[in-house]
Amino acid sequence: MDKKECKHCSQIKLLSEFRSSIIRNKQYFRLECKECEKKMKRIKRLTNRKELNLSFFRDRASSLNSGAKSRAKREYIKVTGEQLMELFLTKENSRCYICNTSLNYENLIFDHEIPLSSGGAHNIKNIRCCCQECSSLKLDRDLQSFIPFLFDYCQRVEEKLGGVINDL
Known part of the structure; x- marks a missing residue:
């Protein structure tokens, strides 16, 4: 055939x-x-909203690529806006991969699952969508070291604010 x-x-x-x-x-x-073709039709339908158009994802790809090129210790493959759009709308289903909160153009961050500083590759397979809050806490940790950190962080916050939270 x-x-x-x-x-x-x-x-x-x-x-x-x-x-x-x-x-x-x-x-x-x-x-x-x-x-x-079916995926692209779905993407086109979902991105007819003004804030999530292709130029938004191309701008994000450009900034992601420029910062990663100098930091990548391993593989560096340029990421396109089309790839980021497809990742956001299909694979990640418009949700943060850490806390599962719904994402929009205001709180969307593209994050390296294995940080470049830890030897992660800069390619679309290592990039995930997350919210600003999770990205700010995660920093340069991989997911395996981030989860225990987050658990410890939440315990410390609860100890510090325990009385305040109970009063609410």
């Missing part, structure tokens, strides 16, 4: 997984597979 590479996901797929049209008795196939 004939196969073709999807221009969006870069996977080699069967021609039956691409939409086709016949023009002047010749069959042409789309550049994206049906699965990617």
Whole structure:
């Protein structure tokens, strides 16, 4: 069977997984597979809101790339706005990966799951969406060391404010 590479996901797929049209008795196939076409339609529908357009994600990608290039100890692969948009809308489902709070353009931070300072790679597989609060607390910790820190931090806050919280 004939196969073709999807221009969006870069996977080699069967021609039956691409939409086709016949023009002047010749069959042409789309550049994206049906699965990617469906994802892109969903992204387009969700990003018709003014604040979450492609230029927003391209600006975030540009700042993320510029800061990471000098700090990356390992692999550095430039991240695109399209990749960040897809990550936010599909994989992360518009939620913080740490506390699961709903994210919008005001509190969205793209964070390296394994920090660059700890040898993490700068690529889309190592980038996650999180809220400003979690990002501020996490700093350069990986998730395995962040969770115990967060537990300890919450205990200290509770001890300090215990009486105040009970009075509320």
